[in-house]
Amino acid sequence: MTLVLRCDTGGIQIVKLLLECISNEHWSFKGETICNIKEKCKELLQTLIVEIDASIRFKNPLNITESFHQDIDEINQLLLSRNRIEYSIAARLVIFLGCKDPSSLIKSIMFLLQYSKSNDHLALMINIATHELLDKTKAPHCDKGGYLGIVLQQILSRDIQKFFISNEESIDLSQMWDNLLTLLKWEKSGKVPILKCHFVTRAIYENLESITSVFGSEINHMHVIADLLDQLEIPSSSAPFTLNSLVILNLAQSTVNYFFACCTCEDSGSKIRGFKKVYSILRRLCIFSKVAKVLALRELLERALFRSDNILFGAISTQKYTNENTEKLLLKQNKKISKTIPLTKHSSVFNGGIIGGGKRKILYSNELPADEISANISELINTIKACCSLPDEADFKYCDLSLDSVTSVSLLLVQFVSPDVMYNGLPWPEEEFSKVTVERDLMITKFFKTMPLLWDLLSFVAIYRPALCYCSVLLRALTATLIHQWRSMGDLSKSNATHYYNQLLENTVKVIDIMALGQLLPPPLSSIRDVFPHLKSFEIVAILRDCIWFYMRDHVPSPALFGLDSNGIYWRDPSIARPPDIFTNSLRIILQRNIKTLGNIYSQMFINIPKQE
Numbered sequence: 001m002t003l004v005l006r007c008d009t010g011g012i013q014i015v016k017l018l019l020e021c022i023s024n025e026h027w028s029f030k031g032e033t034i035c036n037i038k039e040k041c042k043e044l045l046q047t048l049i050v051e052i053d054a055s056i057r058f059k060n061p062l063n064i065t066e067s068f069h070q071d072i073d074e075i076n077q078l079l080l081s082r083n084r085i086e087y088s089i090a091a092r093l094v095i096f097l098g099c100k101d102p103s104s105l106i107k108s109i110m111f112l113l114q115y116s117k118s119n120d121h122l123a124l125m126i127n128i129a130t131h132e133l134l135d136k137t138k139a140p141h142c143d144k145g146g147y148l149g150i151v152l153q154q155i156l157s158r159d160i161q162k163f164f165i166s167n168e169e170s171i172d173l174s175q176m177w178d179n180l181l182t183l184l185k186w187e188k189s190g191k192v193p194i195l196k197c198h199f200v201t202r203a204i205y206e207n208l209e210s211i212t213s214v215f216g217s218e219i220n221h222m223h224v225i226a227d228l229l230d231q232l233e234i235p236s237s238s239a240p241f242t243l244n245s246l247v248i249l250n251l252a253q254s255t256v257n258y259f260f261a262c263c264t265c266e267d268s269g270s271k272i273r274g275f276k277k278v279y280s281i282l283r284r285l286c287i288f289s290k291v292a293k294v295l296a297l298r299e300l301l302e303r304a305l306f307r308s309d310n311i312l313f314g315a316i317s318t319q320k321y322t323n324e325n326t327e328k329l330l331l332k333q334n335k336k337i338s339k340t341i342p343l344t345k346h347s348s349v350f351n352g353g354i355i356g357g358g359k360r361k362i363l364y365s366n367e368l369p370a371d372e373i374s375a376n377i378s379e380l381i382n383t384i385k386a387c388c389s390l391p392d393e394a395d396f397k398y399c400d401l402s403l404d405s406v407t408s409v410s411l412l413l414v415q416f417v418s419p420d421v422m423y424n425g426l427p428w429p430e431e432e433f434s435k436v437t438v439e440r441d442l443m444i445t446k447f448f449k450t451m452p453l454l455w456d457l458l459s460f461v462a463i464y465r466p467a468l469c470y471c472s473v474l475l476r477a478l479t480a481t482l483i484h485q486w487r488s489m490g491d492l493s494k495s496n497a498t499h500y501y502n503q504l505l506e507n508t509v510k511v512i513d514i515m516a517l518g519q520l521l522p523p524p525l526s527s528i529r530d531v532f533p534h535l536k537s538f539e540i541v542a543i544l545r546d547c548i549w550f551y552m553r554d555h556v557p558s559p560a561l562f563g564l565d566s567n568g569i570y571w572r573d574p575s576i577a578r579p580p581d582i583f584t585n586s587l588r589i590i591l592q593r594n595i596k597t598l599g600n601i602y603s604q605m606f607i608n609i610p611k612q613e
Contacts, residue, residue: 052092079094399464418477426469479511487541489501493537525587
C-alpha cells in the first residue's frame with residue numbers, strides 16, 4: 001500500500017484495476033478464490049480511500065493524489081458508470097481533488113450536469129458539490145451561485161459564443177437543460193433535505209441573465225427552458241432573490257418569442273403546454289413589472305400585426321406579383337455592357353436597362369387553414385389577457401383584468417393602426433369633415449382588410465368597458481369609409497347583391513357589433529345590425545349618417561359616460577342612455593317603409609320598450 005500511495009503516475013490505473021477485479025463476473029475459474037480476490041481488492045480500495053481522506057483532512061498530501069490530477073478525464077468517465085461502486089469511488093476521488101483544486105471539481109460537476117442520464121448520477125453530483133470535506137467558507141462555494149452557479153456560467157458562456165463565432169464548436173445542451181429541470185423539481189418538492197438551502201435556485205438566479213437571453217434563441221431547447229422558468233416561478237415578491245431590470249426585459253422579450261414559436265409548433269401537445277407556460281410566465285412578470293407589461297404588449301401586437309408572424313393570424317399579403325429582375329442593380333448591368341465599349345480616360349457610358357421583364361409571376365401566399373388561424377388568434381387574445389391580469393390579492397368581483405392594462409392595449413392599437421398623429425381624439429366631427437381625413441381613413445380601412453386580427457382585438461377591447469372609447473378614431477375612420485362606399489353602391493340590395501356588397505355588409509355589421517359591445521351605441525341603435533341585410537344601399541347610408549354618425553358626434557365616446565356599479569363593472573344603463581328621437585327618426589321611417597319584412601324588429605325597437613323600474 002505504501003508503494004501505491006507514493007506513485008506519481010498511473011494512480012487511476014491502479015484504482016480501475018481494483019474496481020475491475022471487484023465488479024468482474026466473468027472469471028475463468030470459480031470458487032472461494034474469486035471471493036477472496038474480491039474481498040482483498042475491496043480492502044485495498046477501502047484502505048486507499050481512507051489513507052487519501054486522512055491525508056486531506058490532516059493536510060499531508062500524497063503523491064497518488066497528484067497523479068489523479070493528470071487523469072481527471074478518466075475519473076469523469078467513471079462517474080457515469082452503471083456500477084454503483086465504480087461511480088462512488090470516482091466521486092470520492094473528485095472530492096479529494098476538489099479540496100485542493102476547485103477547478104477540477106467544477107469540471108467534474110459540469111461533466112455530470114451535461115451527460116448524466118439517470119437520477120443516481122444527478123444525486124451523485126449533488127453529493128459531490130455539497131460534501132463535508134469541501135471548505136464552505138471559501139469561493140466558489142460561498143459565492144451567490146455556488147459550484148453549480150459557476151458550472152452554469154461556463155456552459156452558458158460557451159453556448160452564447162456560438163451565436164457570434166461561426167467556427168465555435170456546437171454544443172448539445174439538451175441533457176443539461178433536462179437535468180437542471182430535474183434538480184429544480186427535486187428542490188421544489190422539498191423531499192431532498194440537502195437541497196433546502198436553495199442549492200439549485202441560487203445557481204439559476206445567478207445566471208438568469210444568460211438563461212433569459214438564450215431562451216428566445218434556443219429553438220431546440222425552448223420548451224424545457226420554459227419549463228425551468230415556469231417551475232422557478234419568477235418573478236415573485238416572496239422570492240429570496242431579486243431580479244435586475246435586464247433580466248426582466250430579457251424574460252419579457254424571450255417569452256413573447258416563445259409564444260410565436262409555439263404558434264408554429266407542429267406537435268399539438270407541446271403547443272398547448274407551451275401556451276400555458278406563456279400565460280403563467282407573462283402573468284407573473286406583468287404583475288411584477290409595468291415596464292415588462294408595456295414591452296410584452298407592444299411586442300405581441302407589433303409582431304402579430306406588422307411582422308412576418310402576421311401570417312399566423314390570417315394577414316393577407318398585399319404583394320401579389322414578383323419580378324425576377326427587381327434585384328438586379330443597374331450599376332452591375334452597366335459594368336457588363338461597358339466591357340465591350342472602348343472608353344477614353346474621361347468618358348463614361350450609362351445603360352438605361354432593358355424595358356420590361358416579361359409577364360410578372362403571381363405570388364401565392366402560404367395561407368394557413370381557417371381553424372388554425374382561429375386557434376392562433378384565440379391564443380394571442382389569451383396571452384394579452386395574461387399580460388393584463390390583476391394580482392391574486394386584488395379585490396375584484398366580476399372583472400378579472402386590469403382596466404388600465406386593457407386601455408394600454410387600445411392606445412397601442414391606435415398608435416399602430418392610425419398613420420396620423422392629428423385628429424386622433426375621442427370626438428366625432430361633422431360628417432363633412434371626413435373629406436379632410438379621407439386618406440387616413442382609407443389607410444385604416446385597408447389595415448382592417450389586410451389584417452383581420454384587428455377585428456378580434458377591437459372586440460376584446462370592447463368587452464372591457466370603457467377601453468373602446470380610446471379607439472374612437474379607428475371606429476370613426478371605418479364608419480366614414482363605409483358611408484362613402486355605400487353611397488357608391490346606388491340602390492343595390494341583398495336581392496341583387498355582389499361579392500363586394502356582401503363584404504361591405506359584413507364589415508358594416510362588424511363595426512356596429514363592436515360599438516354595441518362596447519356600449520357606445522344605446523338601444524335601439526345597438527340592434528340595427530339586424531336591419532341592414534333587408535335594406536337598400538341608400539337606406540343604409542341614411543342610417544349610418546343620420547343615426548350613427550350624428551349620435552356619436554353629439555355624444556362623445558368618453559369614459560365619463562360610463563358609471564361604476566356595485567360589482568366594479570363600468571357600464572351604461574340602457575334605459576337612461578336611450579337616444580333622443582332626432583337620432584332615431586330616420587331609422588323609424590325606414591323601418592316603416594319596410595314594415596312587411598321588418599315589422600318584428602320595429603316592434604322591438606320602438607313599441608315593446610323596456611321601462612325603467
